[in-house]
Amino acid sequence: MFKIIRTxxxxxxxxxxxxxxxxxxxxxxxxxxxxxxxxxxxxxxxxGELADSLQIDRTTSFRTVQKLVKLGYxxxxxxxxxxxxxxxxxxxxxxxxxxxxxxxxxxxxxxLLKNLSTTERNQLxxxxxxxxx
Amino acid sequence: MFKIIRTxxxxxxxxxxxxxxxxxxxxxxxxxxxxxxxxxxxxxxxxGELADSLQIDRTTSFRTVQKLVKLGYxxxxxxxxxxxxxxxxxxxxxxxxxxxxxxxxxxxxxxLLKNLSTTERNQLxxxxxxxxx
DNA sequence: AATATATTATTGCAAATGCAATTAAATTAG
DNA sequence: CTAATTTAATTGCATTTGCAATAATATATT
Numbered sequence: 212m213f214k215i216i217r218t219x220x221x222x223x224x225x226x227x228x229x230x231x232x233x234x235x236x237x238x239x240x241x242x243x244x245x246x247x248x249x250x251x252x253x254x255x256x257x258x259g260e261l262a263d264s265l266q267i268d269r270t271t272s273f274r275t276v277q278k279l280v281k282l283g284y285x286x287x288x289x290x291x292x293x294x295x296x297x298x299x300x301x302x303x304x305x306x307x308x309x310x311x312x313x314x315x316x317x318x319x320x321x322x323l324l325k326n327l328s329t330t331e332r333n334q335l336x337x338x339x340x341x342x343x344x
Numbered sequence: 345m346f347k348i349i350r351t352x353x354x355x356x357x358x359x360x361x362x363x364x365x366x367x368x369x370x371x372x373x374x375x376x377x378x379x380x381x382x383x384x385x386x387x388x389x390x391x392g393e394l395a396d397s398l399q400i401d402r403t404t405s406f407r408t409v410q411k412l413v414k415l416g417y418x419x420x421x422x423x424x425x426x427x428x429x430x431x432x433x434x435x436x437x438x439x440x441x442x443x444x445x446x447x448x449x450x451x452x453x454x455x456l457l458k459n460l461s462t463t464e465r466n467q468l469x470x471x472x473x474x475x476x477x
Numbered sequence: 478a479a480t481a482t483a484t485t486a487t488t489g490c491a492a493a494t495g496c497a498a499t500t501a502a503a504t505t506a507g
Numbered sequence: 508c509t510a511a512t513t514t515a516a517t518t519g520c521a522t523t524t525g526c527a528a529t530a531a532t533a534t535a536t537t
Binding site: 268269271274275278293296 | 493494495496501502503
C-alpha cells in the first residue's frame with residue numbers, strides 16, 4: 212500500500228511543476244494560486260487558519276500572503292473582537308481572476324484523470340475523502 | 345472532480361511535513377528519504393533519470409544527490425559507454441537504512457489510510473495507478 | 478564525415494522555504 | 508483578579524529551490 216503515498220507525491224509535484232509554468236506570466240508561480248482559490252472560496256480566515264487549511268507552514272504562508280498583498284490580490288483586515296488575528300480577504304482583482312484559476316484546476320484535473328471513467332472518478336474522489344489528512 | 349487534486353496536494357504536503365520532522369535526526373529532512381528509497385530500489389539510474397522518476401526538478405535533484413553523497417548515502421559512478429552521464433548508487437549505509445525507511449513509509453501509509461478497508465485500499469491503489477502523471 | 482540538434486551535468490543567482498526565536502494578545506488555571 | 512499557558516503574528520537566518528545559462532558529450536541530419 213506504500214505505493215499510494217508515492218503516487219500521490221509524484222502527482223502533486225508533477226501538477227505543481229506544470230502550474231508554476233502556466234502561471235508564471237501572472238506572477239503566480241509556486242503555490243500562489245492555491246492561496247487565491249482558497250481565499251476567494253472562504254474569505255476571512257485568519258493567517259494561521261489559512262495556512263493550516265492548505266497544509267502549508269505558517270511562516271511560509273505568512274510571507275506568501277504578504278507577497279499576494281503586494282501584488283494586489285489579497286488584503287488583510289484586523290478583527291474587531293480579537294486583536295491578535297488578521298483576516299485575509301481577496302481583492303476584486305483576485306475575484307475576477309478566480310474563474311480562470313478554477314478553470315485551470317479543472318483542466319489540470321481532467322488531464323490527470325483522463326484514463327478514468329466517470330464512475331472511477333467518483334470512486335476516487337470518495338476514497339480520497341476518507342483519507343486521514 | 346477538481347477536489348481530487350486539492351486533496352492529493354494537501355495529503356502530500358502533510359506527509360512531507362511529518363516525514364521532515366521524523367528524519368531530522370538522521371539529517372534526512374525534506375524529500376531526502378525518497379531519493380534513498382528510489383536509489384536502493386533501482387540503483388544505477390543517471391542523475392537526470394532519477395530526478396525525472398521522482399518528478400523533481402533536475403537541478404534540485406542534482407544538489408540533493410550531492411548532499412547525500414556528502415552524507416555518505418549515495419555514490420556516483422561514471423558510465424563506460426556514455427561519458428556524459430553519472431550513475432547513482434546507494435552505499436552500504438543507505439542499504440542498511442532502507443528497511444527503516446520503508447517501514448516508515450508503510451506506517452505513514454497506514455495512518456493516511458486508517459479509515460479505509462482493505463478493499464478500499466486496493467481500489468484506491470488501482471485507481472491511482474491509472475492517473476496520467 | 479561534418480554540421481546541427483539534443484541531452485546531461487553543472488554553476489550562478491535570486492527567491493522561497495521552514496525552523497527557531499520573539500512579541501503581543503487571549504485564554505486558562507489557581 | 509493574577510499568574511501561567513497557549514495562540515497568532517512576525518522576524519532572523521541558514522538552507523533549499525528552481526529558472527537561466529554554460530560546457531561537454533551524444534545523437535541526428537545532410
